Amino acid sequence: MSELALASDASEPLSTPAHAAWTPSDAMDLYHVRRWGMSYFFVNDHGHVAVRPEGSERPAIDLMDVVNELRSEGLQTPFLLRFQDLLHTRVKRLNEAFRRAIEETGYRNVYQGVFPIKVNQLREVVEEILEAGQPYRYGLECGSKAELVATLPYLENEDMLLVCNGYKDAEMMRLLRAGQLLGKNVIPILERLEELDLLRDVANGRVAGDEADGPRPAAFGVRVKLATAGAGLWAESGGEGSKFGLSLAEIVQLAQTIRHSRSPLDFRLLHYHLGSQLSSVENVRLAALEAGRVYAWLIKQGFDVRYVDIGGGLGVTYEAGNADVRGGIDYTLGEFATAVVGAFKEVCDAEAVPHPVIVSESGRAVAAYHSVLIVEAIGRHEKGEAARQMPRPVPHPLVEAVDALATTRRKPSETAPYDAVDSNTDAVARINALRTDATDAFRDGHIPLETRAWIEGQLWDAQRALLADARAHGSIPPELATFERQSADQYLCDFSVFRSMVDHWALGQHFPIMPIHRLNQCPERRGVLVDLTCDSDGKVASFIAPDGRKHALELHTLRPNQPYFLGVFLMGAYQDIMGDMHNLFGRVAEAHVYLDEAEDDNFYVEQILPGQNIEEILASVQYFPYDLVRRMDKLVRREVKRGRIRAKEGVQLLGMYRSVFNAYTYVDVDAP
Ligand SMILES: *Cc1c(COP(=O)(O)O)cnc(C)c1O
Numbered sequence: 309m310s311e312l313a314l315a316s317d318a319s320e321p322l323s324t325p326a327h328a329a330w331t332p333s334d335a336m337d338l339y340h341v342r343r344w345g346m347s348y349f350f351v352n353d354h355g356h357v358a359v360r361p362e363g364s365e366r367p368a369i370d371l372m373d374v375v376n377e378l379r380s381e382g383l384q385t386p387f388l389l390r391f392q393d394l395l396h397t398r399v400k401r402l403n404e405a406f407r408r409a410i411e412e413t414g415y416r417n418v419y420q421g422v423f424p425i426k427v428n429q430l431r432e433v434v435e436e437i438l439e440a441g442q443p444y445r446y447g448l449e450c451g452s453k454a455e456l457v458a459t460l461p462y463l464e465n466e467d468m469l470l471v472c473n474g475y476k477d478a479e480m481m482r483l484l485r486a487g488q489l490l491g492k493n494v495i496p497i498l499e500r501l502e503e504l505d506l507l508r509d510v511a512n513g514r515v516a517g518d519e520a521d522g523p524r525p526a527a528f529g530v531r532v533k534l535a536t537a538g539a540g541l542w543a544e545s546g547g548e549g550s551k552f553g554l555s556l557a558e559i560v561q562l563a564q565t566i567r568h569s570r571s572p573l574d575f576r577l578l579h580y581h582l583g584s585q586l587s588s589v590e591n592v593r594l595a596a597l598e599a600g601r602v603y604a605w606l607i608k609q610g611f612d613v614r615y616v617d618i619g620g621g622l623g624v625t626y627e628a629g630n631a632d633v634r635g636g637i638d639y640t641l642g643e644f645a646t647a648v649v650g651a652f653k654e655v656c657d658a659e660a661v662p663h664p665v666i667v668s669e670s671g672r673a674v675a676a677y678h679s680v681l682i683v684e685a686i687g688r689h690e691k692g693e694a695a696r697q698m699p700r701p702v703p704h705p706l707v708e709a710v711d712a713l714a715t716t717r718r719k720p721s722e723t724a725p726y727d728a729v730d731s732n733t734d735a736v737a738r739i740n741a742l743r744t745d746a747t748d749a750f751r752d753g754h755i756p757l758e759t760r761a762w763i764e765g766q767l768w769d770a771q772r773a774l775l776a777d778a779r780a781h782g783s784i785p786p787e788l789a790t791f792e793r794q795s796a797d798q799y800l801c802d803f804s805v806f807r808s809m810v811d812h813w814a815l816g817q818h819f820p821i822m823p824i825h826r827l828n829q830c831p832e833r834r835g836v837l838v839d840l841t842c843d844s845d846g847k848v849a850s851f852i853a854p855d856g857r858k859h860a861l862e863l864h865t866l867r868p869n870q871p872y873f874l875g876v877f878l879m880g881a882y883q884d885i886m887g888d889m890h891n892l893f894g895r896v897a898e899a900h901v902y903l904d905e906a907e908d909d910n911f912y913v914e915q916i917l918p919g920q921n922i923e924e925i926l927a928s929v930q931y932f933p934y935d936l937v938r939r940m941d942k943l944v945r946r947e948v949k950r951g952r953i954r955a956k957e958g959v960q961l962l963g964m965y966r967s968v969f970n971a972y973t974y975v976d977v978d979a980p
Contacts, residue, residue: 361393387896387898388682449669451473481510507573511526578664581669592621695764696765701759709742822874836859
């Protein structure tokens, strides 16, 4: 049995293997920036994260320059930075990827995408995407009545598509029809057979308020349930078990109904959607082949279907590793486009039917990159830190056992070949046993509180030493995973996971997280992030790593009076709108940043949207200042009357209470 593998200096903080000279490039490696950051994010010579919103050939913006400017204007963290040009770049790259695939495969039609606004409905985001998409006739997708109301007026030309998914009622169908009568390319997608009746009603002009209908046929699309299911975190949205779409039998039935119907209908689009963040490009190809057969069948049935819409699902690399990691993807944008275009060409050629216009509803891949959440770490808690200050307790067998733990540890100079499994397992067992014994002894009154506290500190140090030793020999073996998790520092950050990173909480989706400055120094600590909510789930304790996950993130120590900022990246898709109000933390402030070489730091801030204040968030749950202040006033008066506080104090107290209605819902670190 080998000795306990404890490193010699137990009090040393957990350090990554010491580099002679730590460079920004080392930071890029440590946080896997080359992988998830694509050509957009990198660490510059100042040790700051910087972004190239227009790709690697174009100028960069230093995130710390932006953060400093916003703070000088009084904006408090957390806030969201939106790099609007990055939206432009993504729309362009998506469209160019399909163009290239079409050219290379000899496909005889075009790609015409739509942006599903549920991914990010913010007007400025949608307008930016539409502007970027103009040369490509890029359109929109909506999935609810409110989204339809928001998108319809944006159909500026007659080519761009508005695809409408989701369950529809008569009012919604009427509005869609109104768009068509205005000459727009509006396509309601039938999700269920019953929606055909609503469609026929508007086509025949029988729905009240729509009497003036001419014979112009009502265009529509149909969503088909394919057998090919997506894979990944959102796989359930596709496949035969999905909530939406018509089965093949229902499609046959629909085709018959329409053929015998005298309503002026125009079956224009075939739609399917496999789910979001599809992990496998092979699945994407198989689904396109399957859908291609359905399309060919419809053409042969005499329907003039012009578009095949592959839905969303084009993924984003959030991960440090490959597709085996939950949430990972195994393709590039170009490979995705080639798989889709190639599959449709193959089927259509085999079936001798014309090549349809290819539509995709890629949301995540367009929007994810453009926004970065900036949070400040406002405190660091180290396990056992206070216990380290405890003086040596009075003798006791348990104290001696803890001492023995330290004296039997192996000195690095005299190491036998490292035997990770044996020595670690042994050490873990001994540390755990001592902890249990100390707890029992304290509970039973056999050791005083001071002794128990001292032992606790020693055990934390022993745990850390074990980890440091393992790390020095490579990586953390599985038997030390629990210790790794337990030993990490807690960094308190001024944000809410529920508000700003809801998919992390709900689905275990991982976002790249790293400090945005001090990256020309090797981070000395490892930590997990805990948020402001009073909820044990309000934390990030799992991070991207090449071989799966790691339970702590490399971070720097906090310095007094120097803020420490972390960036959460690729936040542009879904998080803003799905975040919730847990503990009444409100919408965060945001700044819209544009690249501009004419400016000193290559950027200007076009717009700052303030975050929700306390008055606004309280109103959403029916508390209003007038009533609250009145109640508070009553409480104060009563105490003044009783003589507990003086009248002047009462006035001050009430004034202070009132002033907080204007405050940001997050922690104000700089408050006097
Ligand atoms: C959510 C959704 C999308 C967007 O998916 P992404 O993975 O973000 O590209 C597209 N189409 C439909 C029908 C959807 O429900």
